[in-house]
Amino acid sequence: MQKNWMSLAISGLSTVALSAVLVACGSDGDTPAASVPDANKFFNRTATFTVCSQIGASCESDEVTAAEIVAASEDGMTLVYSNSPKGEIGFVDITDVKAPKPLGALAMGGEPTSVTVLGAHAIVAVNTSPSFTAPSGKLVVVDIATRKAVAEIVLPGQPDSIAVSRDGKYLAVAIENERDEDLGDGAPPQLPGGSLVIVDVAGAPGAWKTRTVDLTGIAALYPSDPEPEYVAINDDNVAVVTLQENNHIALVDLASGKVTRHFSAGSVDLAQVDLTDAPRPNQVSFTQSQANRMREPDGVTWLSRTRFATANEGDLNGGSRGFTVWNSEGNVVWDAGNALEHLVARVGHYNDKRSDAKGNEPENVAFGRFDGTDYVFVASERSSVVSVYDMSQPDVPAFKQVLPTALAPEGVLAIPSRKLLIVASEADDRASLVRSSLNIYQYQTAAPAYPTIQSADRADGTPIPWSALSGLAAAPTGAIVYAIDDSFFRGNRIFEIDTAGKPAKLQREIRITDPDGKIAALAATLPAAKDANAFDATDLAAMVNADGTVNLDPEGIALASAAQGGGFWIASEGAGTVGEAARPVLSANLVFKLTATGVVQEIIQLPADVNARQQRFGFEGIAESDGKLVVAFQRAWAGETRPRIGVYDLTAKTWQFMFYPLDAVASPNGGWVGLSDITAMGNNRFMLVERDNQGGPDARIKRLYRIDLTGQADGAVLAKTLVRDLLPDLKAPGGNVVEKIEGLARLANGEWIVVNDNDGVDDGANSGETQLIRLGQLSGG
Template sequence: MKKSAIALAVGVALSGLLTACGGSDDDPVDVPSVSNPGKFFNRLATFAVCSQVGASCEDSTPTAAEIVAVSEDGMTLVYTNSLKGEVGFVDIGDPANPKALGRLAMGGEPTSVTVLGSHALVAVNTSQNFINASGKLVVVDIAKRTVVTEIQLGGQPDSVARSMDGKYVAVVIENERDESLGNGAPPQAPSGYLTIVDSVGAPATWKTRVVELKGLATLFPEDAEPEYVSINDDNVAVVTLQENNHIALVDLASGKVTRHFSAGAVTLNQVDLTDAPRPNIVSLTQTQANRLREPDGVTWFSKTQFATANEGDLNGGSRGFTIFNSDGTVVYDAGNTLEHLIARIGHTNDKRSDAKGNEPENVAFGRFDGTDYLFVASERSSVLAVYDMGQKNQPMFKQVLPAALAPEGVLAVPSRNLLIAASENDDRATSSTLRSALNIYQYQSAPAAYPTIQSVNRADGTPIPWSAMSGLVAATSGTVVYGVDDSFFRGNRIFEIDTSVKPASLKREIRITDPNGKIAALAAALPAAKDANAFDATDLAALVNPDGSVNLDPEGISLASAGGFWVASEGNGTVGEAARPVLSANLVFKLSAIGVIEDIIELPADVNAKQQRFGFEGIAESNGKLVVAFQRAWAGESQPRIGVYDLAAKTWQFMFYPLDAVTSPNKGWVGLSDITALGNNRFLVIERDNQGGPDARVKKLYRIDLSGVANGATLSKTLVRDVLPDLRKTNGLVVEKIEGLAVLANGDALLVNDNDGVDDNNGETWLLNLGKLNLN
C-alpha cells in the first residue's frame, strides 16, 4: 500500500479510511486531510468501580458505571451505579491517578446524571413495576456529597441533560416496556414523555412541565419510549424514541414539539449476519436491507446538526451512526464502516452477528485544540471510535480507543483535554477480567497507542476479520510473526503479521484444511470398545467442516524446519468426568506452508488416559525435537508436563514444570501458555494465572534448560521477566490470557494476549514488544 505523509502521521487512522474508501491494501488510497495529525487520544487510566468498595477490589459484589458527568471545574467525576442504587464520586485532579471519593445512596435506581453549577442532577427510577412507574430527579451537592432536594417526575426516567445557559433541565421519561410480556414488543402502557425542569433559582423552587410525545411516530404511536436527550445552544432538545424509530425536537422555552421525523432505515452490505448454527466464522458477505436505525444516544454538535448512535432494539440497529440536519435530512450515515473497523482490529463479537452487531450505544461531541471530534461508543465491541468533524458532513475516522467491557456513557472534557467513558459490566464471580470501570483518556501530542494489530483488506474490499490470537512464532529472519486463532473460531487460521509497522499489519490469513483426510484416518487407531464419554470416531468427524476447514483448538504454533508449521491443538474434555466428556485429544499437526494437514502426532495412550481439559498450550521445534507445554497438571500429577518428541525416533519423553503458587486474592489457578526455542536446548515459557484486572498476579516469562534432564524429572526455571508491569502500562484493566510469545531475529521479544473472541471479554489485543530480554 502506498502511504502518503499524512497517512504515516495519522497511523491507525488509515484503517478506517481504507474501509470507508473500499480500497484494498495494495491499492493507493487518497487520504483526506485530518486536523492536528500529531495529536491523538490515549488511555491515561482506568478506575475500577470496585475500588469504591475496597481499594484492593477484593469484593465480588457487582458494581456498575453507566453514565458519567463531571463537575464544572473538571476535577470530579460523578457516575451512576444502578446495581447498587447509588452514585459514585471520583477525584481526577490527577487524571492519571484517579481516587475514590465515596458513594451516595439514591433511594432507587440511578439511570443518568448531569451537572449544573455545584450540583449533580441524578435521574432515579423508583418504579414498583412496569405499570406503576415513578421516578425522581435528585439534586446532589457535589462537594459535600449530600442530597439537596428531590423533584418528583411521575414516571421512570432514563436520560437527563442540562442547557448550556442553565435555564432548563430535560429528563426523558421512558416508562420502558416489560420485555417478558408477550413477545416483548410495544405498545405497553404507560407511554413515555419528556419532562422539562425550569432550573433557575434554588433547586427547591424548580418547577416541572410535561411534553407529550404520544402520537408522533408511525410505529407504536400510542406508546412513545423516549431514550436519550441532548440540548443545543438554542435550547432545543433532540429526543430519540428508539423503539418507535423516531426523533423529536422540543423547544424548551415553549415546551412544544417543533419538529419530528422517522429515523429511517439503512441497507447494509458486506456485513456478518450469522452466528448460529456454528462453526462461528466472521463472514462479511451478507446484506441486510432496510434496517431500521432505532437510535439510542444522541448529541448535538452544532445548532442545526446532531448525531445518533444506532444501537437498535426491536427489529433494528444499523451498526453505525448517522448525522442529521435539524429538519430531519440525513447528511451522513456510517453504513458498514464501523463494523469493518471493528473486524479489522479484532473486536468483532461474533455472538452478536445475528443480532445488532457491535451495537453503537452512545455518542458524544467535543472541541479539542480547535478541532471538533465525534466519539462513538460500541457496547458489544468495547471500543470508542473517534471522528474528526472538521469537514462538513464528512466525518473522518481518526482512531479507535479500547474500553473496559460495554461502554455506555461517554463524556468529553475539552477544558482538561480529557475524554471519559463509563463501562458498566462487572462479574468477578464468573470472570475476574470483567470489572466495571471509568476509562480516562487524554488528548496529547503522541501517536495512537491502540490498536497494536490491524488487518489489511481482502480482495473484496473487506478487512480480514480476526480475533482470539492464541499462539505466536517469529519467522527465521526479519520482523514477520505468525499467529493462530483458537477454538472460538471453528474454522481455524494462521495469520501472517508484519511487525515492522505500527500498528502491526495482519496481511495474510492461511486457513487450516484437511483435504487428504488425515484426521479421519486417526479413527483406525481408536480402540473398538470405549466409555461413552471417551473420544471416538464421531468426535473425530466433528473436527472437520464440510468445506474441509477444521475445528481444532490451536494454542501453539512453531515453524517447521522442513517447511510449513507445527500446531499444537489442545484437547477438549476430561477423562472420567461425565460433565466434560473427551471430544478431542491433544494433537500436534504438521501443516504445509498453505495450511494443509500433512501429518498428525498423538500422545502415548497412557498419557491420554490422564487427560484433563487443560492440555497443549505451546509448541516449539529445536534440534530435531518438538517441545510442547501442557497448561496444567493432569490426573494424579501435581505439575504440568513439558513433552519432548523426537522427530526421527518418533518417541516421547516428559519432564515436569514447577509452577508458581497461586497468589491472587481471587484464587484461581496458575498454568503455562506459550513456549519459544532459544537454542542450545533452552526455552522461554509463559507462566500465568487465570486472573485479570485488579486480581492479576502471575504474568511471567521463565527460561528452562532441557540439557541433560532425564525423563520424568522436574525442571528448574529462571525468571526472565515479570511482565505484569508491562501489561499495566496499557493503563487498562490487566488482560488475563497472555498466550503468544515470539522472539524476532533481532532478539526482540513479542507478547500477545488472547481476547477470547470478544466473548465476555472487552476484546483488547496487545502485541507488546518487550525489547531484548536478559536470557543469561
C-alpha cells in the same frame, strides 16, 4: 440486568465544558463551522478506574457494581457516575489523570439512570418505579463538594436520561416508562407511554418547577406508547429526543414546551455485513446484505445548532450498526453504513455472537472540540470500543482512531477544558473477570497506542476479520510472526503478521485444511472405546468441517525447520477430561504438521498411557529445536502435581516427559496457575509463559521463565529462572490487566513480543482488547 441500565444514554456535560463545546462548534451560526484538523494529536488511555475500588482498594469484593453514565464537576476534577446495581452515585477524583482516586458514594433511594452537572450540583435521574405499569421517578440534586443531597424533585414517570442547557436555564429529562420485555413478546404498546419533562431552573433547587411535554401521537410506530431514550440540548435551547422503540426523533423548544418538529429515524440498506452467527464454523464473511434496517437510535448529541448525531443501537428488530448525522430539518446528512462493523473486525473486536443481532451495537455518541478540532465519539457496546471521528468537514465525518474500553461502554463524556475523554463501561462480573470501569483518555501530541494489531483487506475490500489469537512463532528473518486462532470460530486459521510497524499489520490468513483425510485416518489408531466418555471416530469426524476447514483447538504454533520440510507445527489442545462424564473427551491433544499453505501432512499423538490421564488443560505451546519438538501442557494431569513438558524426538519418533514446577496461586480471587506458550532459545533452553487465570485487579502471575533441558532425564522436575514479570508491561497500556497471555515469540533481531487471547470477544465475557506488547531484548533471554 434490567434494560433501563443496560441501554442508557450518555450524560450531559458540565455547564463550563458544554459552553466551551457549543461555542467552539459553531453554535453562533446556523451551520457548523469547519475546524482545523491536527494530524499529530490523538487520544490515548491514561488510566482505568475500577468501580469495585470504591468498596475496597484492592477490589476483592464480589459485589456487583457499575459505572453507566458519567458527568464531571465544573472544573473537570471530579467525576460523578450512576451506579444502578447499588442504587447510588459514585465520585472519583481525577486531578491526576494517571491515578484516579475513589471519593465514595451516595445512596439515591432508587435506581439512578443518568447524571449531569449544573454549577456546584450533580443532578441525578432516579427510577423509583414499583412496576412497569406504575412508573415513577425523581431528580436528586447533590452538592458535589459535600456529596450530600440538597433537594428532590418528583417526576411523572421513570426517567432514562437527563441534559442541561448551556445557559443553565433548563434541564430536560427523558421519561421512558420502559416496557416489560417479558410480557408477551415484549413489543409495544405497553402503557403508560413516556414523555419529556422540562425543569425550569430558577432559584434554589427546591424551588425548581417542572413541565411535561406530551409525545404521544407523533410517531407512526406505536404512537400511543412513546419511549424517549435520550435527550440533548443545543445552544438555542432546543432539545432533540430519540424515541428508540418508535424509530422516531423529536425536537422540542424548551422555552415554549412545544414539539417544533418530529420525523422518522428511517432505515438503512446494509451491504457487505455478516448476519450469521450459527451454525458453526462461522468464518465471519462480510458478504451478506440487509434491506430497510430501522435505525432505532439511542444516544444523541448536538454538533451545532443545526446538526446532531445519533448512535443507532437498535431494539426490537432494528439497529443499523452505525451512526447518523442529521440536520434539524430531519434530513440525513451522513450515515456510517457498514463502516463500524468493518472497523471493529479490522482491530480484532468483532463480536461474532452478535452477527445475527445488532452487530457492534452503537450505544452512545458524544461531541467535543479539542484544540480547535471537532470530534464525534461513538461507543460500541458489544465490541467495547469508542470510534473517534474528525468533524473538520462538518458533513463528512472522517475516521480518526479507535479506543479500547472495558466491557460494555455506556456513558461518554468529553472534557475539552482538560483535554480528556471519559467512557463508563457498565459490565461487572468478578467470576468472569469483568469489572465495571471508568476509562480515561487524554488528547496528546503522540501516536495512537491502540490498536496494536490491525488487519489488511481481503480481495473484496472488506477487512480480514480476526480474534482469539493464541500462540506466536517468529520467522527466522525480518519482523514477521505467525499466530493462530483457537477453537472459538471452529474453523482454524494461521495469520501472518508484520510487526515492523505500529500497529502491527495482519496481512494474510491461511486456512488449515485436511484434503488428504489425515484426521479421519486416526480412527484406525484409536483403542476400542470403553465408555461414552472416550475419544472415538465420531469425535474425529467433528474435527473436519463440511467446507474442508478443520475444527481444532490450536494453542501453540512453531515454524517447522528446513530439515523437516518447512511449514508449521500446531499443538492442538484436547477437549474433555478422562472419567468425567460432564466433560467427555471430544478430542485428544495432538500435534499437527502443516505445509506452508496450511494442509495437514502429519499428526503426532501422545502415548496411550499419557492420554489415559487427560485433563481438559492440555497442550498450550510448541517449539522445534535440535531435531525435537517440545510441548508445554497447561496444567497437571490426573494423578500428577505438575504439568508436563513433552519432548518428541522427530527422528526416533519417541516421547519423554519432564515436569514443570508452577508458582503457587497468589490471586485473592483464587483460580489456578498454568503454562501458555513456549519458545526455543537454542542450546536446549526455552522460554515459557506462566500465568494465572485472573484479569484486572485480581491478576497476580504473568511471568516469563527460562528452562534448560540439557541432560534432563525422563520424569525429571525442571528448574526455572525468572526472566521477566509481565504485570508492569500489562498495566502500562492503562487498561485492566488482560488475562490470557498466550503468545510468545522472539524476533530475528532478538526482540521479544507477547500477545493475549481475547476469547473471540465472547459476548458478555471479554472486551476484545488485544495487546501485542514489545518487550525488547531481555536480560537472560
